[in-house]
Amino acid sequence: MSGPVYEVAVRAEAELGEGPTWDPVRGRLLWLDILGARVHTYDPVTGRRTVRTTDQHVGAVKPGADGGLVLNLRDGVALLGPDDSLRWLHHEPVPGRRANDAAVAPDGALWAGTMRYDEAPGGGTLSRLTADGTVETVLDDVAVSNGIGWSPDGRLMYYIDSPTRRVDVFDHDGGRVANRRPFVEVETGEGFPDGLTVDADGCVWVALWDGGAVRRYTPGGALDRVIELPTPRVTACAFGGPGLTDLYVTTARVGLGAPHPVAGSLLVVPGAGRGVAQPAFG
Template identity: 60%
Template sequence: MTKIDVAYRATAVLGEGATWDPVTSLLLWVDILGSEVHEFDPATGAASRLSTPQHVGAVKPRSGGGLVVNLAEGVGLYDADRHFSWLTQWHEPDVRGNDAAVDPWGHLWAGTMRYDEAPGGGRLRRVTPDGSHSVIVPDAAVSNGLGWSPDARTMYYIDSPTRRVDRFDVDPTNGSVRDRRPFVTLPDDTPGFPDGMTVDADGCVWVALWDGWAVHRYTPDGRLDRVVEMPVARATACAFGGPQQRDLYITTARAGLSEAQLADQPLAGSLLVVEDAGQGAPGWAFAG
């Protein structure tokens, strides 16, 4: 059984969005319903929190320093001194930001969902550095994990209730996508829903399973070749980090668990890590 350690013990309501920032050597993640950005330094164990003005679905580094955040009403920016400003807003009622990712061209792909998770109520947008945006997936339920193959020719995407990981072909000249189709569909006897994900240097796709007690790794041809069993039901996202990006960090959640379930899952809401799990691929910073 794979050894899982506690990187940072926490009680996040809805921990999400693990992201490695190679410039600062910090692991970034969020507590969505706690409206907090977390920064964790694996070298020292130091951790800090940044309160956001709204529920925050994801945080990513900016190429010029600072952070970009996917909020309930749009996308916001923090500068290096942590001063906040809006980049763009869409004001959709009863909707919040969920997972997001940055592509090799420096665009932010920002997902949304309705609080009641109604089918068709979510969107996936591509946001450019100047704040203009276009809807790429107009009818998601819970827009979730995103990732790109090492050659940037494939984008992976999760709309959780479908229980699938989909793939798109990517135009190498501008990052636009086309031809969405299934990459992996969870079998009926596999519990849980695909949530956040990351792609490693070998092109394998790692998927955190909400209510699945596991993280799965799939080869580029869609074959399940590794299962990391988790001590919590609600793994939400994963990312490689650390000095050589070989440690797999996994965010977890307490949301919706009963007191009895929480007693059985004392690490729910913590940031967990599998050391030397594989080789992470370089990430990208938002160009805005």
């Protein structure tokens, strides 16, 4: 079940690299360093890269329908306009809490997660935000809110609260979720599920924190592919590139006692599969 060989797309030393997202309008990959408070872009055709520092820790960045970006920041969700202006869409600072992973649903709403810095059980949330600023807390008892994704037909939503070691699945309809149940569980000693993406075949790709790999599970929950990587803290994955066939993988350096040459870099597995175009926020 070994997968294809990885390449280093961007050699970096991100403390907590996260959140790869393909921006189809600009033909670039968005990713970030949560604890470094940096938003990165990378164009795989030209090799052009940019880095923007934010005023606070940033958990996710996604393309906006207006050509700007939506940011899941420590104190809430903000919009970064095409003119580089920043304004809060939802401002809710909570001492000891920060933003984490987020994803845009098929209807254009943002599902944004939070967690406490100390990862205390029940200290995090998962909320749904629309472009008019309406916020609904969907889950209020999360420890480390992480990967979120939808089946190609939008009828299922996958979700990870990392300490549970599970990927859960919900029925999804019109922005509502119900019938939460386990999809797969990662065995003790094989790492914690972190970020995820869903491919065009409905298979779920899961990055393993302290597992040094990305796993692909079939829609039925069977493990059918493992891409092993040379650094333990693999955080998230997403398909990108002109044909959405390359799997981009973020990694982290934080907490590693021994040096790992590619830890904190953005990796890519060319031709790993076939992704699904993601909607813009709003």
